Amino acid sequence: MSNNGLPHHNPPQRTSPSLRELEYHSAFVERHIGPNDAEIAQMLHAIGHDSLDAMTDAIVPGKIKSPAPLALPEAITEVEALAKIRAIADKNQVFKSFIGQGYSGTHTPNVILRNILENPAWYTAYTPYQAEISQGRMEALINFQTMVADLTGMEIANASLLDEATAAAEAMTLAKRSAKSKSDVFFVSNGVHPQTIEVLKTRAEPLDIVLHIGDDAEAASVDAFGLLLQYPDTRGTIRDYAALTEAAHARGALVAVATDLLALTLLASPGEWGADIVVGNSQRFGVPFGFGGPHAGFMACRDAYKRSMPGRLIGVSIDAEGKPAYRLTLQTREQHIRREKATSNICTAQVLLAVMASMYAVYHGPDGLARIARRTHRLTAILAAALRKAGVTVGDDFFDTLHVTGVDAGAIHAKAQAQRVNLRRIDGGSLSISLDETTTRSDVIVLAGLFDAKIEDIDALDVDTADAIPATSARKSAFLQHPVFNTHHSEHELLRYMRQLADKDLAMDRTMIPLGSCTMKLNATAEMIPVTWPEFANIHPLAPVEQTAGYKQLIDELEAMLVECTGYDAVSLQPNSGAQGEFAGLLAIRAYHRSRGENHRDVCLIPESAHGTNPASAHMCGMTVVVTKCDSNGNVDLDDIRAKAEKYSDRLAALMITYPSTHGVFEEDVVAICDIVHQHGGQVYTDGANMNALVGVAKPGKWGSDVSHLNLHKTFCIPHGGGGPGVGPCAVKSHLAPFLPRTLGGEGDVGMVSAASFGSASILPISWMYITLMGTAGLRKATQVALLNANYIAKRLAPHYKTLYTGRNGLVAHECILDLRPLKDSTGISAEDVAKRLIDFGFHAPTLSFPVAGTLMVEPTESESLHELDRFIDAMIEIREEIRAIEDGRLDREDNPLRNAPHTATMVAGSEWTHAYPRELAAFPLPVLKLQKYWSPVARVDNVYGDKNVMCACIPVDAYKEEAEEA
Numbered sequence: 001m002s003n004n005g006l007p008h009h010n011p012p013q014r015t016s017p018s019l020r021e022l023e024y025h026s027a028f029v030e031r032h033i034g035p036n037d038a039e040i041a042q043m044l045h046a047i048g049h050d051s052l053d054a055m056t057d058a059i060v061p062g063k064i065k066s067p068a069p070l071a072l073p074e075a076i077t078e079v080e081a082l083a084k085i086r087a088i089a090d091k092n093q094v095f096k097s098f099i100g101q102g103y104s105g106t107h108t109p110n111v112i113l114r115n116i117l118e119n120p121a122w123y124t125a126y127t128p129y130q131a132e133i134s135q136g137r138m139e140a141l142i143n144f145q146t147m148v149a150d151l152t153g154m155e156i157a158n159a160s161l162l163d164e165a166t167a168a169a170e171a172m173t174l175a176k177r178s179a180k181s182k183s184d185v186f187f188v189s190n191g192v193h194p195q196t197i198e199v200l201k202t203r204a205e206p207l208d209i210v211l212h213i214g215d216d217a218e219a220a221s222v223d224a225f226g227l228l229l230q231y232p233d234t235r236g237t238i239r240d241y242a243a244l245t246e247a248a249h250a251r252g253a254l255v256a257v258a259t260d261l262l263a264l265t266l267l268a269s270p271g272e273w274g275a276d277i278v279v280g281n282s283q284r285f286g287v288p289f290g291f292g293g294p295h296a297g298f299m300a301c302r303d304a305y306k307r308s309m310p311g312r313l314i315g316v317s318i319d320a321e322g323k324p325a326y327r328l329t330l331q332t333r334e335q336h337i338r339r340e341k342a343t344s345n346i347c348t349a350q351v352l353l354a355v356m357a358s359m360y361a362v363y364h365g366p367d368g369l370a371r372i373a374r375r376t377h378r379l380t381a382i383l384a385a386a387l388r389k390a391g392v393t394v395g396d397d398f399f400d401t402l403h404v405t406g407v408d409a410g411a412i413h414a415k416a417q418a419q420r421v422n423l424r425r426i427d428g429g430s431l432s433i434s435l436d437e438t439t440t441r442s443d444v445i446v447l448a449g450l451f452d453a454k455i456e457d458i459d460a461l462d463v464d465t466a467d468a469i470p471a472t473s474a475r476k477s478a479f480l481q482h483p484v485f486n487t488h489h490s491e492h493e494l495l496r497y498m499r500q501l502a503d504k505d506l507a508m509d510r511t512m513i514p515l516g517s518c519t520m521k522l523n524a525t526a527e528m529i530p531v532t533w534p535e536f537a538n539i540h541p542l543a544p545v546e547q548t549a550g551y552k553q554l555i556d557e558l559e560a561m562l563v564e565c566t567g568y569d570a571v572s573l574q575p576n577s578g579a580q581g582e583f584a585g586l587l588a589i590r591a592y593h594r595s596r597g598e599n600h601r602d603v604c605l606i607p608e609s610a611h612g613t614n615p616a617s618a619h620m621c622g623m624t625v626v627v628t629k630c631d632s633n634g635n636v637d638l639d640d641i642r643a644k645a646e647k648y649s650d651r652l653a654a655l656m657i658t659y660p661s662t663h664g665v666f667e668e669d670v671v672a673i674c675d676i677v678h679q680h681g682g683q684v685y686t687d688g689a690n691m692n693a694l695v696g697v698a699k700p701g702k703w704g705s706d707v708s709h710l711n712l713h714k715t716f717c718i719p720h721g722g723g724g725p726g727v728g729p730c731a732v733k734s735h736l737a738p739f740l741p742r743t744l745g746g747e748g749d750v751g752m753v754s755a756a757s758f759g760s761a762s763i764l765p766i767s768w769m770y771i772t773l774m775g776t777a778g779l780r781k782a783t784q785v786a787l788l789n790a791n792y793i794a795k796r797l798a799p800h801y802k803t804l805y806t807g808r809n810g811l812v813a814h815e816c817i818l819d820l821r822p823l824k825d826s827t828g829i830s831a832e833d834v835a836k837r838l839i840d841f842g843f844h845a846p847t848l849s850f851p852v853a854g855t856l857m858v859e860p861t862e863s864e865s866l867h868e869l870d871r872f873i874d875a876m877i878e879i880r881e882e883i884r885a886i887e888d889g890r891l892d893r894e895d896n897p898l899r900n901a902p903h904t905a906t907m908v909a910g911s912e913w914t915h916a917y918p919r920e921l922a923a924f925p926l927p928v929l930k931l932q933k934y935w936s937p938v939a940r941v942d943n944v945y946g947d948k949n950v951m952c953a954c955i956p957v958d959a960y961k962e963e964a965e966e967a
């Protein structure tokens with residue numbers, strides 16, 4: 001202890017936490033996962049397990065469990081992950097894009113960027129199945145529908161489709177269903193955008209539709225059930241299609257038109273010259289390029305075809321008080337009801353982007369839009385004049401796109417690149433230049449300079465240059481006359497309008513949304529932040545590869561992460577929704593069978609509990625759907641699958657199975673089921689919507705499945721956006737990898753399923769961030785807590801509601817189905833009444849009547865805290881007490897708070913109250929609601945009225961006036 005007899009100074013020992021502990025690398029994981037470790041222990045105790053691992057062992061069959069942790073890095077912090085993705089973003093180069101081809105530059109109004117695209121009140125909302133708590137976004141969507149219908153001159157428009165190319169494919173099948181002509185031929189003008197033609201080819205072939213692609217001049221002489229024209233066409237030319245349309249109608253064909261909404265502010269609408277169906281992309285109404293998406297595609301048509309129209313349709317109905325209220329209308333067209341006879345497999349669409357586009361129109365109004373269009377057209381006309389003066393040949397009759405011919409396209413392209421400008425190369429001797437809202441005077445001077453054309457005085461040239469829109473095609477009709485498009489033009493007005501709408505809705509910024517099958521989990525802010533960085537947002541989908549190295553890295557890395565999470569070998573990120581992923585996966589199966597000379601394999605086995613998109617997608621692939629049974633435990637019936645696989649052995653193409661099942665259980669037999677299907681030459685398709693119960697625990701690609709789609713907008717944190725965007729990657733084993741959809745101009749046996757090669761690329765950073773932030777241990781823990789949260793709810797509600805199906809050891813998977821049918825029998829109270837009463841408690845209802853009618857399916861996800869779970873459970877228990885009061889005769893069987901829910905402020909505060917229960921019970925069934933109360937803006941919406949009186953445009957103001965006067 002001594003050194004030469006001198007006292008030695010001992011270094012002090014650290015008693016506080018270590019640097020490593022303080023660095024706290026799992027910080028994000030603990031923000032993403034709701035319950036903390038003490039709460040997890042408490043909840044585990046409640047369900048009778050000692051640890052998350054022990055609970056997992058009790059739930060997940062040993063046969064499918066992954067032997068090793070995911071080979072992914074450990075968790076990192078938000079700061080570190082954002083720095084990593086910043087470095088990736090910086091590898092993208094943002095050039096000025098004049099490529100066009102269906103995508104145009106646009107200024108997203110900042111007030112919309114921040115208050116819609118970056119606002120969780122909008123992006124965390126769910127699809128508006130619960131009409132009462134979705135009035136705000138449905139108003140925005142009805143504005144979208146009105147905008148599209150007005151501009152296209154059609155009677156009705158839907159609430160968005162996935163992109164222009166798939167919208168065109170939907171137009172083709174709508175025409176097939178509706179045309180008088182029984183021809184199998186669909187004529188496609190060669191003026192249609194190339195990516196649209198690609199998707200049409202993919203979609204036509206399995207349905208035995210023959211595409212005739214040719215010059216417009218040929219169209220009149222082709223015997224077709226329908227035509228698709230592009231207006232203005234892909235090279236910018238405006239044509240008069242009135243005579244052609246008349247000729248097509250005379251042959252019993254329908255005319256579909258792909259168009260540009262901004263051009264239509266100046267051009268006669270397709271409706272005015274006779275078109276039947278109009279499709280397109282609303283991207284240039286304020287939605288960034290995003291390297292291809294997401295953007296809202298649209299479809300409008302004549303009233304006669306509305307019952308055959310694909311996609312969601314918002315309609316006006318009335319509520320229980322007789323006031324106008326919005327709801328999804330004509331839902332009987334959709335897959336959940338019509339299954340393989342549905343008009344299409346569209347489920348998730350592009351709601352958030354449609355809301356943005358509608359707000360762009362609300363903000364600018366008809367005059368503002370026309371001004372943007374005119375300015376764009378002026379600049380284009382000026383550029384054309386300058387080019388002509390310099391001896392360059394450009395086409396006539398254009399809106400914003402010049403077709404330049406007789407030039408050395410390669411040389412000009414190279415010159416353009418040097419100035420950070422992108423043009424569209426059509427072939428060696430021609431190119432096109434598309435101008436837009438963002439084009440400036442100096443851009444036009446630079447563009448002219450590429451062709452050695454000088455613009456000395458742009459204003460003088462302006463005076464001397466006539467418009468290039470032919471008189472016969474000029475728009476004479478008015479549009480967007482409704483007050484909503486003529487009121488909110490100042491920023492304050494728009495800000496308040498958007499806030500007013502958002503306040504009507506319940507999104508995840510206010511309450512858990514416990515939707516079975518839809519996995520409404522946290523959409524963390526750090527995950528969302530990169531989406532609007534210009535290096536991701538402002539890249540044209542057809543930008544040269546040298547400019548998109550960052551996107552390539554992001555896509556490659558995300559694909560590798562998903563391969564690791566699923567146990568498959570290859571992934572395509574092209575599909576824009578889960579249902580599109582199904583279609584891509586089934587196409588891969590189909591192409592695989594064909595590659596082996598087994599063209600006759602066309603039977604797809606689908607359990608009766610399957611999501612409606614499964615049979616609809618199989619139908620789109622030309623497969624015959626054979627439904628298999630479920631047993632009384634909710635499991636797929638193994639014997640029935642075996643019997644049907646044997647019966648159709650020669651024809652078996654695939655089995656589609658959801659795992660864990662839509663009944664919320666891990667079925668023991670899944671490996672055996674895969675074996676049976678393989679023995680009969682079929683392929684196994686696992687619907688991956690329930691991957692949130694599997695990540696880090698088990699891998700479908702390793703237990704015998706051949707292909708899955710994932711829903712990045714469920715398991716991997718892309719927000720639902722009120723019903724889109726989505727990304728539905730298709731993941732396959734190696735033998736199916738050659739049959740994934742090809743990219744535009746790329747190789748492969750199977751065509752494109754989306755307009756853009758990488759689908760909705762600009763939202764991929766969200767899932768990349770999620771996986772990077774969580775790391776291997778965090779992802780596994782998330783899955784385990786998702787299982788725990790569901791079992792905790794099932795357990796605590798067990799004395800009050802029966803959970804319909806359980807798996808091993810009486811446990812459920814990540815969701816539970818509460819059976820309300822016995823209560824209906826005893827009290828007349830339906831699952832819908834309970835769903836609506838939950839609104840009075842400030843909750844979004846669970847999934848109603850899927851997959852079993854008369855039930856509620858609850859999926860809390862790992863992101864919900866114990867506090868929020870208990871709040872929900874308390875509400876459900878209180879509702880059970882109300883039902884008990886009906887059973888006991890303390891509440892009236894007819895006039896009770898469940899049947900009359902939700903209660904609006906005007907109901908409760910009206911001077912008259914005639915109900916057989918107190919007002920206070922109506923509004924404040926639990927004391928905590930006095931501290932924080934959500935008021936439903938409308939009373940229960942009448943479904944029948946809305947379907948009988950279909951009305952899908954903005955409500956005339958008179959209706960509101962009358963209502964205010966009555967009040």
Ligand SMILES: *Cc1c(COP(=O)(O)O)cnc(C)c1O
Nearest residue numbers: 347348517577578579611689726
């Ligand atoms: C959500 C879901 C789908 C469809 O996904 P979309 O993105 O809406 O097209 C398919 N299957 C299941 C089980 C789902 O939950």
